[in-house]
Amino acid sequence: MNARPPRKYKAQGAPEQSPQETRADPRWSAVVRRDADADGEFVYGVRTTGVYCRPSCPSRSARPENVSFYAGPAQASQAGFRPCKRCRPDQNSAQDEQRRKIAELCHLIDTASQLPTLAQLATHAGLSPYHLHRLFKQLTGLTPHQYGKARRAQRLREALDQDGSITDAFNDAGYGSSGRFYTESTQVLGMTPGTYRAAGANTDIQFAVGECSLGPVLVAQSNKGICAILLGDDPDALLQDLQRRFDKARLLPGDDAFMQHVALVAGFVDSPTRDLGLPLDIRGTAFQQRVWLALQKVPPGQTLSYAQLAERIGSPSAVRAVAGACAANALAVAIPCHRVVRSDGGLSGYRWGIERKRALLENERGLDKA
Secondary structure, three states: OOOOOOOOOOOOOOOOOOHHHHHHOHHHHHHHHOOHHHEOOEEEEEOOOOEEEOOOOOOOOOOHHHEEEEOOHHHHHHOOOEEOOOOOOOOOOHHHHHHHHHHHHHHHHHHOOOOOOHHHHHHHHOOOHHHHHHHHHHHHOOOHHHHHHHHHHHHHHHHHOOOOOHHHHHHHOOOOOHHHHHHHHHHHHOOOHHHHHOOOOOOEEEEEEEEEOOEEEEEEEOOOOEEEEEEOOOHHHHHHHHHHHOOOOEEEEOOHHHHHHHHHHHHHHHOOOOOOOOOEOOOOOHHHHHHHHHHOOOOOOOOEEHHHHHHHOOOOOOHHHHHHHHHHOOEOOOOOHHHEEOOOOOOOOOOOOHHHHHHHHHHHHHHHHO
16 A cells, blocks of 8 residues: 555656756646646756745746756755745645545455444544545545445455355355345345356346447446447457356347447447436446546546546555556446556557547547537
């Protein structure tokens, strides 16, 4: 939890730059915007004052010809600068401290045998229940209760995958009573515990392949909602992917009514600025669901890095796990993992191909300007 994610800005040891080079440096843009998200990524020294600041410093803007960038406080101090007394770049920012507290609470929930109450979490964090509830949702996209339920659902799946009775499974998952377990388990799993243990046997999933601007698109739906939107070049390969994901379910060709859903999805791929308007059956671990929920809040035409996404869910050190969650996404465009890019803004891996990712982003930016 203490490891830092990869830096978004390239560090320079003794950075003497011309005003033109400084203006072209992405770090200068962060300084001009007073971007709090860039705090901790670098500091900048101002030669006319002899101080160094964090990017979000509210002090009067420096002139670009007087600015030097450094990887951190140690490098700036070695260059002869002293820390700004206003933004205190040599100390953790309030935002850093908030993220640390929420990451600590996530770990507490993850490792607790019984879900902590909001009051218990607030006491642990030294915050009021109201403030904690608001801050937790702001940084993770989930309330503490929603995060706890998702974590318990993950434990339930893991327990059912092991040998032993279903009673042992609900005890291991942290359910306080069998009544609560049987009330919630079908909703959590999308099926009864026994059916889940049989890997989805006897469950029905409709599917069909349509066409969109990016080629074939396979759409599948369970009784809860759309459970897969797969893109590719070969319809047969898409069907094989679906069979691997739901290997013991009954895969049924979609009827005429379902084909209307396929048309809606194909239209959504081409014009993602409007709401899909269909329920989703989102299946994944508690961590994956945190990532996917945060992704659904990224507006069309905008992007963010894996490090930024990890920070948004309150797990700044989990950059690799965030990338893995993006790769595991089975609902293309509906969960817009194509909006995650490298720290330098370049396109990175996309399970349905880099060219499709580029096309989706260009299309969204075009729609955003229209």
